[in-house]
Amino acid sequence: MSIxxxxxxxxxxxxxxxxxxxxxxxxxxxxCLEAILKACDDAGVHPHxxxxxxxxxxxxxxxxxxxxxxxxxxxxxxLVWGGGGGGSCAAVGAAAAAIAAGYCDVVAVYHGxxxxxxxxxxxxxxxxxxxxxxxSIASRDFIAPYGLMAPGQMFALMVRRHMxxxxxxxxxxxxxxxxxxxxARRNPKALRRDPMTLDDYYNSRMISDPFxxxxxxxxxxxAGAVIVVSAERAKDMKQKPAYIMAVAQGGAGxxxxxxxxxxxxxxxxxxxxxxxxxxxxxxxxGVGPGDIDVAELYDHFTGMVLxxxxxxxxxxxxxxxxxxxxxxxxxxxxxxxxxxxxxxLSEVYLHxxxxxxxxxxxxxxxxxxxxxxxxxxxxxxxxxPVPSSSMILRG
Amino acid sequence: MSETYLPGEIAELHPDEVTEGFWESCAxxxxxxxxxxxxxxxxxxxxxTCPKCQSFEYQYTPVSGRGVVFSYTFPHHPVxxxxxxxxxxxxxxxxxxxxxxxxxxxxVGAANEDIRIGMPVEVVxxxxxxxxxxxxxxxx
Numbered sequence: 138m139s140i141x142x143x144x145x146x147x148x149x150x151x152x153x154x155x156x157x158x159x160x161x162x163x164x165x166x167x168x169c170l171e172a173i174l175k176a177c178d179d180a181g182v183h184p185h186x187x188x189x190x191x192x193x194x195x196x197x198x199x200x201x202x203x204x205x206x207x208x209x210x211x212x213x214x215x216l217v218w219g220g221g222g223g224g225s226c227a228a229v230g231a232a233a234a235a236i237a238a239g240y241c242d243v244v245a246v247y248h249g250x251x252x253x254x255x256x257x258x259x260x261x262x263x264x265x266x267x268x269x270x271x272x273s274i275a276s277r278d279f280i281a282p283y284g285l286m287a288p289g290q291m292f293a294l295m296v297r298r299h300m301x302x303x304x305x306x307x308x309x310x311x312x313x314x315x316x317x318x319x320x321a322r323r324n325p326k327a328l329r330r331d332p333m334t335l336d337d338y339y340n341s342r343m344i345s346d347p348f349x350x351x352x353x354x355x356x357x358x359x360a361g362a363v364i365v366v367s368a369e370r371a372k373d374m375k376q377k378p379a380y381i382m383a384v385a386q387g388g389a390g391x392x393x394x395x396x397x398x399x400x401x402x403x404x405x406x407x408x409x410x411x412x413x414x415x416x417x418x419x420x421x422x423g424v425g426p427g428d429i430d431v432a433e434l435y436d437h438f439t440g441m442v443l444x445x446x447x448x449x450x451x452x453x454x455x456x457x458x459x460x461x462x463x464x465x466x467x468x469x470x471x472x473x474x475x476x477x478x479x480x481x482l483s484e485v486y487l488h489x490x491x492x493x494x495x496x497x498x499x500x501x502x503x504x505x506x507x508x509x510x511x512x513x514x515x516x517x518x519x520x521x522p523v524p525s526s527s528m529i530l531r532g
Numbered sequence: 533m534s535e536t537y538l539p540g541e542i543a544e545l546h547p548d549e550v551t552e553g554f555w556e557s558c559a560x561x562x563x564x565x566x567x568x569x570x571x572x573x574x575x576x577x578x579x580x581t582c583p584k585c586q587s588f589e590y591q592y593t594p595v596s597g598r599g600v601v602f603s604y605t606f607p608h609h610p611v612x613x614x615x616x617x618x619x620x621x622x623x624x625x626x627x628x629x630x631x632x633x634x635x636x637x638x639x640v641g642a643a644n645e646d647i648r649i650g651m652p653v654e655v656v657x658x659x660x661x662x663x664x665x666x667x668x669x670x671x672x
Contacts, residue, residue, distance in 0.1 A: 146668055174571070184618045195591035230572045263542075263612040275548035276577055278555070280636050282543040286611045293605040294625060344619065391583070398577055399603075399625050400634055406602075 145378035148180025148364035181375035189244030193224030201272035222489030223521030230384030249360030296440030303455030321479025354481035361490025541614035597655030
């Protein structure tokens, strides 16, 4: 038994995008509710029809959200473990599984991020102990005294190793940043729409060598939501359904919290940790990388886009840098159009909600950088501590 | 106390039942790695069980403190206020010679630009706060 093609995303909602700490009177709950209501409106679903709630790394659980929406019944609720945007597609997968299993009928999958002063996500391990997300105080002792305190520093270590092994260069990282900026420039909602030249990239300040500022995602507040229903129900609804063809979640057991502790097995060190997900995803979908029309790959950092391109088989190991430099990620002429909204790097950083929404747009044919004749869209969650996740949407 | 590579403000430790053996050994300036008593498999991070045989019996076994640099980065942005003025510092990953484990640390006694993946290193000890002894590394 599989959830293949059993359910569909029929509505999407995003709040306005705010700079970190600038959402004003809109609290985390406000943002989540606004996204869910927009998704309901997009789907043509009354919020009281929602009977399932699924999220990842978000404290706004069903006990808070359902009464706020006035939902008469909660029949399913789920939170995916893990950090950052890793669990995004897993939360959609859980929604599909719950509907297929008969727990519930209409699931809101949502996630918000709000970073008031003192809650900056990128400083998560620099905060006083006891407040470091999924990492215990005792295990934090093995990284923080050495100044390893920020996600960007951790992913920089992985990308440095990839450079050493395969000859990946900062020009390759720049190609990812510049291509996605071009996509953002076509997206009126994107927060970063200035042109980016190679000089601009190299003039951006070094943050954690080899990563410069323009290798980093934005820091934003906001929320996103999607509505999932059965494929049967989706047929007669307002929007063209984006069928959930396959979902994979998890990662290698030994990967664990390796992003923070850097203890992943050597043979998968220079990867995004998505090799196993790609295998399971393609198996469930019955397709291969050559069948994917567009990829929305979680991009907290440029280099992790490259590593995912390899994990999902769009090129050979070590060939992702040249693929990006040759224009392979461009929306119009690229071999595998990637992050057509501009991504976390240039559109907005809302922990993967925007990647799911852009995947749906590509299936509907409504992206601002619409790829021709899209049938299959790959969407990934953030390379992260286990679980990460990914899915294939079908038109 | 002489100046240490990074400040004491970030070096407060919070050992628990499993990790305290690692830090007790460090306090004696001996690098020890958690090892299964039954099947002798080394592991790091410290955990209650052996990932190979699931035994709860473990010990901290002294190792030579020699290894090679597996990767590195140079943070230029002081994420913690006490790091201002220390940037760009280095963070290195060290694969130990005597146990198949990888440690996060810093390289001292070498300029950042001289750090290379694969370079041999050996442990040195620094005490950034009274009673907190950290393993750092220098070129071997």
